Amino acid sequence: MRLIGTPAGTTASRILPITVVLGFVLAACGGSTASGSGGGTTSGTGDCDTSEAVTIGFSAPAADHGWLGAVITDAQTEADSHDDVEFRSANGGTDADQQANNIRTLAEQDLDAIAILPYDGAALTPVAQELMDRGIPVVNIDREFSAATAFRTWIGGDNYGIGRAAGLYFRDRLADLDEAIVVEIQGIAGISVTDLRTQGFMDAIEGSNINVVASQPGDFNADTGREVMETILQANEHIDAVYTHDDDMAEGVVQAIRNAGREDEMFLTGAGGSANAMAAIKEGGIYAATFLYNPIMAASAVNLARLIAHGCGMEDLAESEVPQRVQLDATTVTQENVEDYEQYGF
Numbered sequence: 001m002r003l004i005g006t007p008a009g010t011t012a013s014r015i016l017p018i019t020v021v022l023g024f025v026l027a028a029c030g031g032s033t034a035s036g037s038g039g040g041t042t043s044g045t046g047d048c049d050t051s052e053a054v055t056i057g058f059s060a061p062a063a064d065h066g067w068l069g070a071v072i073t074d075a076q077t078e079a080d081s082h083d084d085v086e087f088r089s090a091n092g093g094t095d096a097d098q099q100a101n102n103i104r105t106l107a108e109q110d111l112d113a114i115a116i117l118p119y120d121g122a123a124l125t126p127v128a129q130e131l132m133d134r135g136i137p138v139v140n141i142d143r144e145f146s147a148a149t150a151f152r153t154w155i156g157g158d159n160y161g162i163g164r165a166a167g168l169y170f171r172d173r174l175a176d177l178d179e180a181i182v183v184e185i186q187g188i189a190g191i192s193v194t195d196l197r198t199q200g201f202m203d204a205i206e207g208s209n210i211n212v213v214a215s216q217p218g219d220f221n222a223d224t225g226r227e228v229m230e231t232i233l234q235a236n237e238h239i240d241a242v243y244t245h246d247d248d249m250a251e252g253v254v255q256a257i258r259n260a261g262r263e264d265e266m267f268l269t270g271a272g273g274s275a276n277a278m279a280a281i282k283e284g285g286i287y288a289a290t291f292l293y294n295p296i297m298a299a300s301a302v303n304l305a306r307l308i309a310h311g312c313g314m315e316d317l318a319e320s321e322v323p324q325r326v327q328l329d330a331t332t333v334t335q336e337n338v339e340d341y342e343q344y345g346f
Contacts, residue, residue, distance in 0.1 A: 048312035050084050056305045057106045057114035058089040060141075060298070061099060065220055065248040067272050070295035070346040071117060071141075078299035085306055096123035103127050107136060112309035113152075115301040117141035121192055125150045139305045141298055144192055152308055154325050155301050157293040159193050161330035162271050163200025165291050166243050169269065169332060170201075171208050173241065173288070180208075180240045183232055184215040185225055185253055187245040197245050197271065213239075218249045226252030233257065239266045247274035247290055254286060273333065275345030282338045292331040295346055300326070 056079060063069035072091050079087035090106040093099030096119045103116065104127060114136055118124035121143040128138050128150040140151035174180035184201065187194040198215065205212075214232045218225035225244065233239070233256060242257075244250040247270035257263050267288040270277050272295075280287035304322050307313065313320045333341050 048310055050310050050312065053084050053086055054112040054306060054309035055086045055088060055110055056302060056309065057109070057111040058087065058302060059099060059103050059106060059114070060091045060117040061119040062092045062094045066274055066346060067246065067248060067295050071298040074296050075115065075298040075302050078302040082306060093119055096120045100124055100127040107131055111136050113137040113139065113305035115139040115141055115305045117298065118143050118145065122146040137305065137308045139301045141301045142193065153304055153322055155297050155304060157297065157328045158330040159196035160200040162291040162293060163197040164204045165330050165332050166269055167201040167204025169289055170210060170241055170243065171205060173267065174210060177209060177240065180210045181236065181238055182210050182212050183239055183242045184212055185218045185228060185242060185244040185249060186215060187217065187220045189217040194245060201243055220246045220249050222248055222252035225249035226256045229253040229256035233260050233262065241266050242268040244268060244270050246270060247272040247277035251276060257286065273341065273345055278338055278342040278345040281333060281335055282342065284335055289332060289334045292333060292341065294344055297328060
């Protein structure tokens, strides 16, 4: 665990002005070892009394791909591991408006805190702000709300770091070429996750021999990724590498490349750390690397909401309150180190 800063200012709920960056292994291991009212991903409560039950809400979009499915499962599993948690969830929103309605309904159930992974952080900022104004602490997961006052604590992966790690990997792998032809298959257009993964990549390859000939959204969906890649393959006679924003989506991209008989022409990277991606990387071939963005962060978010509801801090920190921001490191997984991380595949 690494403390990296002290942003100025506090909110009415006395947000602790500290940012914490957690290494992947710390974040991922905790959820699998949780048990009883003292367990959890960030389980430390020190001398804080957690004997009284608290009601924790949870909301995420529809599980339309594996990462979101694992988010929902991990959150439920974490809640079930705590005797002091009464868990209320409302998942399945297929757009921001539907999720906003789900959250408002959930908020009527006397919540002590809520963890929310928004369909779109900006679009759902008003409803999160409503909850904060009502005194319901919000733990914002992954896709960040656009106002700092709309959440008590944010937890998520390093999206810019994923893009930067991918860009550095591409620079190294393609360094011997005069010009490297690269394609980017993005996530959902316009959301912060996508923007940051693109920006980190572009910043890392700036001034290099890499020419990005196409950047198109694949919506974190395997079928859409396949269709987008089919079109790009038809438009480009040669491609050296493909940077995709998501492992599930990458499976569709790989299918398109193989269907075109061009798998020996290029390599591909994903993001997230799915079990299928780990297996493909271990096997060798077109799938060269992934960059970790593990859904176990949802389990951590549930426990952070629990600690906030109890007025507790994290055992390994001297401060008596939960930090304002918790960010997970972006780890590069290749064939050389995949055996160290494949146990965390989802």
